[in-house]
Amino acid sequence: MNAAFPKKILIVEDSKLNAQIAAEILNKYGYKTEIITSGEETVKKVVNSVQSPDLILMDIELRGTIDGIDTARIIQHHKDIPILFLTANASKEIMEKIKSVSAYGYVLKGVDEYVLISQIEMAFKLYEAKIQIKKREELFHSMFESHDVVMLLIEPESGRIIDANKAACHFYGYSKETMLQMDIEAVVGVSTIDGGQKCSEALKKGCNPCLCFQRLANGEERLVEVYSSPVDYQGKTLMHLIIFDITEQWKAKRELEFYKNLFEDSLNEIYIFHPQTLKFIAVNGGAKKNLGYTEEEFKEMTPVDLKPEFTLQSFKELLAPLSKGEQKQIIFNTVHRRKDGSLYPVEVHLELIEFGKEKVYAALVIDITERRTMEKELKERNEILSTIMESAGDAIIMLDDKGKVTFWNPAAERILGYSEEEIIGKDLHMFMIQDMRLYEAYREAFKRFRSTGKGSVVGKTVEMKTRHKNGYEIDVELSLSAVKIKDAWHAIGIIRDISERKRLEELLYHQSITDSLTNIYNRRFFHADAGAGNRASKTK
Numbered sequence: 001m002n003a004a005f006p007k008k009i010l011i012v013e014d015s016k017l018n019a020q021i022a023a024e025i026l027n028k029y030g031y032k033t034e035i036i037t038s039g040e041e042t043v044k045k046v047v048n049s050v051q052s053p054d055l056i057l058m059d060i061e062l063r064g065t066i067d068g069i070d071t072a073r074i075i076q077h078h079k080d081i082p083i084l085f086l087t088a089n090a091s092k093e094i095m096e097k098i099k100s101v102s103a104y105g106y107v108l109k110g111v112d113e114y115v116l117i118s119q120i121e122m123a124f125k126l127y128e129a130k131i132q133i134k135k136r137e138e139l140f141h142s143m144f145e146s147h148d149v150v151m152l153l154i155e156p157e158s159g160r161i162i163d164a165n166k167a168a169c170h171f172y173g174y175s176k177e178t179m180l181q182m183d184i185e186a187v188v189g190v191s192t193i194d195g196g197q198k199c200s201e202a203l204k205k206g207c208n209p210c211l212c213f214q215r216l217a218n219g220e221e222r223l224v225e226v227y228s229s230p231v232d233y234q235g236k237t238l239m240h241l242i243i244f245d246i247t248e249q250w251k252a253k254r255e256l257e258f259y260k261n262l263f264e265d266s267l268n269e270i271y272i273f274h275p276q277t278l279k280f281i282a283v284n285g286g287a288k289k290n291l292g293y294t295e296e297e298f299k300e301m302t303p304v305d306l307k308p309e310f311t312l313q314s315f316k317e318l319l320a321p322l323s324k325g326e327q328k329q330i331i332f333n334t335v336h337r338r339k340d341g342s343l344y345p346v347e348v349h350l351e352l353i354e355f356g357k358e359k360v361y362a363a364l365v366i367d368i369t370e371r372r373t374m375e376k377e378l379k380e381r382n383e384i385l386s387t388i389m390e391s392a393g394d395a396i397i398m399l400d401d402k403g404k405v406t407f408w409n410p411a412a413e414r415i416l417g418y419s420e421e422e423i424i425g426k427d428l429h430m431f432m433i434q435d436m437r438l439y440e441a442y443r444e445a446f447k448r449f450r451s452t453g454k455g456s457v458v459g460k461t462v463e464m465k466t467r468h469k470n471g472y473e474i475d476v477e478l479s480l481s482a483v484k485i486k487d488a489w490h491a492i493g494i495i496r497d498i499s500e501r502k503r504l505e506e507l508l509y510h511q512s513i514t515d516s517l518t519n520i521y522n523r524r525f526f527h528a529d530a531g532a533g534n535r536a537s538k539t540k
Helices: 017-027 039-048 068-078 094-099 112-144 165-171 197-204 245-266 283-290 311-322 368-390 409-414 428-432 436-452 499-515 523-538
Strands: 008-012 032-036 053-060 081-089 105-106 149-154 161-163 188-192 210-215 221-235 236-245 267-273 280-283 329-335 342-354 358-367 395-399 403-407 461-467 473-484 487-497
Touching: 008 017, 017 032, 017 112, 032 039, 039 053, 039 068, 053 068, 068 081, 081 094, 081 112, 094 487, 105 188, 149 221, 161 165, 188 267, 221 245, 245 283, 267 283, 283 428, 311 329, 311 342, 311 473, 342 368, 358 499, 403 409, 409 487, 428 436, 428 461, 473 499
Parallel strands: 008 032, 008 053, 053 081, 081 105
Antiparallel strands: 149 161, 149 236, 188 210, 210 221, 221 236, 267 280, 267 358, 329 342, 342 358, 395 403, 395 487, 461 473, 473 487
């Protein structure tokens, strides 16, 4: 005990003798004492006094209108002072009365002075502990309320929200009054993010951390990371929840995983290499699988090790436009060499990527073996088709959806007289049809062909007359078909010159109806003519 500032004990005892004995014992142990004999006087002095006693030693059974229990209750309503009761009666009824107020125990009258002093010292220690707890609670509440991290206090058994700080109210979008009428079920999702136990149950029991979706007032769901721990607060054991909104962090992590998988699982080869040393920093699974090198082997290699067509100098020259900022991307074809020595053609898309102060080269490499095979096959087919069309005896002509000539083989020039330079890009029928009425009829029919790919002669072979460049008529046989190219109908016509065939047919017919010596019509002609006349009369 501090001798310079002795603690003051107020003795409330209606027996002056007992009060004096207690005062002498307390004075002996360095306490300062004052004696009051009634409850009314005690209330008046303690409540109205600026300087309160450090402890009250209160007799329960006082003379007057109020006893020691009521006196203690009134005082504690106004001030927080530790009260230790004095009693000669330790009955159950007295014990219940003592429990009804915030007392610090009791002392039986007439006990040994060491027991009395021990009880008083214990009461002081209990009071100091209470003060410390109160200070910690006030500090906790101050930190709880003012912290910018979302915090809740919940009752473990019911899940009821006991307190919510400003950050929590702002995050969830509810007023504090509304929050205090809710339970944890109202804001948490059905289950934890891993599909395990219910979030509300996990939070009641405590988890570090618990990941779950929580609902805001506007209906939005946010992913949160919750840390919970039990705390003693205002005489109760509560769960203290610290809540971090990790929605954006979670989205960023998922995006990172997505792009990582996109990088690693791509069937194309992807390389990232150092701008100075050119050594590989990262290669994806497609590169490792296609080339046969391990990741450790790649780390000691550069792109030059894979490209036999390049030297270190020539590859640096290739990179120069990127390093100087003259180009954003370089696309080129080369060959790659596998670990087993085999070569294959590739198309390389190369660029310099800057992130902050860091720079790296990134290369997307496409194995074009199949493309090259297809290109070779297509080239061979085109050469075959070109040879057929160039050497064909029939004219092969192609018109676009506007009726303009897009293809004209040598046979077309031979049959119709127009060179490729004269006719390509021109309206063919302007050359071939002299009668404007027939030309207008053709234009109307071509409108239908443009929209449907159909026409009166499409898919058929017909005989017709057309005009040669030199002005004379020729007999032709036309086979017309339609083909759709880039959503537009094109016409392909194959024209065969049948002028000689027609001349022979006419000659044979003439010889069949005339006498070879006199050139006069024979009986066959007259019989055919008479038959035609009879048939005509029957139809009338």
